[in-house]
Amino acid sequence: MTRIYYLLMSFPLLVAVTAHATPQQVVTRYNNYKAICNGMGYENVRCKDPIAFQSSLTKTLQNLKNQETVIFDKVSLNEGSAYDNISGIFTAPLDGIFSFTWTILTTAGKYFVTEIVLNGQKVALNQTDGRGHDGYPMSTSHANIKMKKGDKVWIRTNGTSGQHAHGGWCYFSGAKL
Known part of the structure; x- marks a missing residue:
């Protein structure tokens, strides 16, 4: 003070x-x-252009293979152009901590398990399981990841658990903190 x-x-x-x-x-x-x-410990803070993206899945995915990348192909926001909707990969344009969220919706009797990975290494999981349930189960996961410039993050299936993801209701977003 x-x-x-x-x-x-x-x-x-x-x-x-x-x-x-x-x-x-x-x-x-x-x-x-x-x-x-x-x-006194105060740093020179400069305003920078934001790095943020918001993407969604436009088609239903079924029976994906082990560790197959989930490509969220519709991009509604891509400030900094760090998310590639062709590969499904976010590439850090600079060092920092990035916040990611992804949501998966499946259908009754189906499931879809995903993981967020940093340079191919699992960071966190998301399990959406509709087995034994009616309706359309949905789950959201979140991860804050410290990245270096050029590091890559993406969503992929966990094992062979990419049974069913409902298009139009699955999202992947991220932003630099």
Whole structure:
């Protein structure tokens, strides 16, 4: 709290003394102020273009093979162009933590088990199981994944459990935190 107080109190002083200063003096004072902020642990935060995508499955998938990629082919949002709706793969355009969510809907008597993978390694599972149920069971899973630039994330079937995913009701989305 003390750091914030000193930071807030020093800013008006910086502005007040620059009213009659030369451009070089203003730059010097700004650099000093910036050095103080950095020394106190505040980082220079720049606004960046967002990285986010939203995709959905347009057709019903049935009897997928072991670890087959689920391609969410309809893209409604792709800020940063990091999601490829042909391969179904999201490629990190820069280092960071990314948040992913995927939803699968199946039908009564069927099931569909998926996993999110980072560079081919399983991170989390999603099981939608309609066996013994009426209607259309749906499940959603979420994963926050630390990625390096060029790392790849996608959704694939877990084992041979890609029996039935209902098109039009399955989604995959992600965004950089």
